[in-house]
Amino acid sequence: xxxxxxxxxxxxxxxxxxxxxxxxxxxxxxxxxxxxxxxxxxxxxxxxxxxxxxxxxxxxxxxxxxxxxxxxxxxxxxxxxxxxxxxxxxxxxxxxxxxxxxxxxxxxxxxxxxxxxxxxxxxxxxxxxxxxxxxxxxxxxxxxxxxxxxxxxxxxxxxxxxxxxxxxxxxxxxxxxxxxxxxxxxxxxxxxxxxxxxxxxxxxxxxxxxxxxxxxxxxxxxxxxxxxxxxxxxxxxxxxxxxxxxxxxxxxxxxxxxxxxxxxxxxxxxxxxxxxxxxxxxxxxxxxxxxxxxxxxxxxxxxxxxxxxxxxxxxxxxxxxxxxxxxxxxxxxxxxxxxxxxxxxxxxxxxxxxxxxxxxxxxxxxxxxxxxxxxxxxxxxxxxxxxxxxxxxxxxxxxxxxxxxxxxxxxxxxxxxxxxxxxxxxxxxxxxxxxxxxxx
Numbered sequence: 001x002x003x004x005x006x007x008x009x010x011x012x013x014x015x016x017x018x019x020x021x022x023x024x025x026x027x028x029x030x031x032x033x034x035x036x037x038x039x040x041x042x043x044x045x046x047x048x049x050x051x052x053x054x055x056x057x058x059x060x061x062x063x064x065x066x067x068x069x070x071x072x073x074x075x076x077x078x079x080x081x082x083x084x085x086x087x088x089x090x091x092x093x094x095x096x097x098x099x100x101x102x103x104x105x106x107x108x109x110x111x112x113x114x115x116x117x118x119x120x121x122x123x124x125x126x127x128x129x130x131x132x133x134x135x136x137x138x139x140x141x142x143x144x145x146x147x148x149x150x151x152x153x154x155x156x157x158x159x160x161x162x163x164x165x166x167x168x169x170x171x172x173x174x175x176x177x178x179x180x181x182x183x184x185x186x187x188x189x190x191x192x193x194x195x196x197x198x199x200x201x202x203x204x205x206x207x208x209x210x211x212x213x214x215x216x217x218x219x220x221x222x223x224x225x226x227x228x229x230x231x232x233x234x235x236x237x238x239x240x241x242x243x244x245x246x247x248x249x250x251x252x253x254x255x256x257x258x259x260x261x262x263x264x265x266x267x268x269x270x271x272x273x274x275x276x277x278x279x280x281x282x283x284x285x286x287x288x289x290x291x292x293x294x295x296x297x298x299x300x301x302x303x304x305x306x307x308x309x310x311x312x313x314x315x316x317x318x319x320x321x322x323x324x325x326x327x328x329x330x331x332x333x334x335x336x337x338x339x340x341x342x343x344x345x346x347x348x349x350x351x352x353x354x355x356x357x358x359x360x361x362x363x364x365x366x367x368x369x370x371x372x373x374x375x376x377x378x379x380x381x382x383x384x385x386x387x388x389x390x391x392x393x394x395x396x397x398x399x400x401x402x403x404x405x406x407x408x409x410x411x412x413x414x415x416x417x418x419x420x421x422x423x424x425x426x427x428x429x430x431x432x433x434x435x436x437x438x439x440x
Contacts, residue, residue, distance in 0.1 A: 223309030252320030
C-alpha cells in the first residue's frame with residue numbers, strides 16, 4: 001500500500017510567520033517608498049546572506065529596518081517575498097551538498113556581489129554561506145562579517161564515514177573563514193564550545209534563536225480550523241502526532257517511522273502527519289518506499305504554508321532530530337501553539353524543552369523510547385496540557401523577535417562604529433565590548 005501524499009502548493013516565500021505578516025510587509029514597503037531618504041549612507045547598511053529558506057528571516061530584517069538599518073538580502077531562493085517586503089534581493093547560487101567546483105564558483109560570485117553592494121556589515125547564516133562569504137570577502141579588509149552558527153550541519157552531526165572523513169577539511173575551512181570574520185554568533189552555548197574550543201574569544205557570542213510571536217499568533221487566528229485540516233487530511237476522529245521538518249535521515253525520520261509502528265500496534269487510531277520537503281533533500285532524504293511501508297497510519301503532506309494551523313490541529317508534536325541545528329524553529333512554533341512536545345535530548349532542543357517539566361526529551365535514534373513518551377502524552381492529557389503551557393510561557397519570555405533583534409542591533413552598531421572609526425585591523429579582527437553580547 002502506498003502512503004497518501006497530500007500537497008498544498010507553497011505560497012511563494014510565505015511560511016508560518018510570513019503569511020500572517022503579509023500586510024505588515026506591504027505597509028513597510030509603502031513606508032520605504034514614501035521615505036527614500038532612509039536609504040541614505042548615514043544608516044548602517046546590512047547585507048544578509050543565506051540559502052533557499054532565507055524568506056523565513058524577513059521578519060528579522062523588517063525589525064532591523066525599523067531600528068534604523070538599511071537591509072539588503074542575498075540568497076538562493078525566490079525574490080518575490082523580498083520584493084513584497086520592500087527589501088532589495090540579490091540571487092546567487094551554491095550547492096547545499098559537497099561540491100568543491102560549485103563552491104569555488106559561488107565564492108567568485110559572492111566576491112563580485114560584495115564589491116558591487118559595498119555594505120557596512122554582512123550577516124551570514126546556514127552552513128555553506130558561513131564558509132563561502134568570509135572567503136569571498138578576504139580582500140575587503142574593512143568589511144565586518146558576522147556569522148550565525150545555527151547548528152553543526154551534516155558534516156559534524158552525521159556518523160557516516162563520509163562525514164567523518166570531511167570533518168578535518170571543514171574544520172580547516174572554519175578556521176580559514178574565521179580569519180575574515182568580525183564576530184561569530186551561536187544560538188546555543190554547546191556550539192560555541194564545540195567550534196570555539198580553546199580559540200574562543202570575545203568575538204564569539206551567544207544569542208538565542210527567535211520566533212515572530214505576533215505573526216505566529218496572527219497566523220493561528222487567521223488560518224484554517226483544526227476541523228478543516230483534519231477533514232482535508234482524512235484524519236477526523238484520529239489522534240494526531242505532527243512532525244514539521246525536512247524528511248531526511250539526520251532529522252530522525254527513520255526513527256520516527258519505527259516509533260509510529262510501535263504506537264500503532266498499541267493505539268491503532270493514532271495517525272502521524274509529516275510536514276516538510278522530501279524531494280529536494282537529495283541523498284539525505286528518506287525514500288518514498290520507506291514512507292509507504294507505514295501507510296495508512298503515516299500521512300506525508302509535503303511542505304505547507306499554514307504550519308501554525310497544522311500545529312494547532314495536532315494532539316502531540318514529535319521532533320526526533322539527530323542533527324545539531326541550533327534552536328529549532330519548529331520547536332519554538334510548536335510551543336507557541338501549546339502542543340505537547342516530545343523531542344530528542346540534543347542541545348538546541350534542551351534550550352526549549354525541560355525534560356518532564358515542559359515536554360519530554362528522549363535519546364536520538366531511540367524509537368522505542370520515543371514511542372513510549374508519545375503514548376504517555378496521549379494517555380495523560382492533563383499532564384500533556386500542563387507541559388505544553390509551560391513550554392509556551394518559556395518561548396514567549398526568552399525567544400521573542402523584538403528582544404533578539406535588539407541584541408543583534410547592538411552588535412551591528414558596535415561593529416559599524418568600529419568600522420567607521422577605522423579601528424578594524426588588517427585581518428578584519430577586532431574586540432567586542434560587553435554591550436554587544438548581553439545575556440544568553
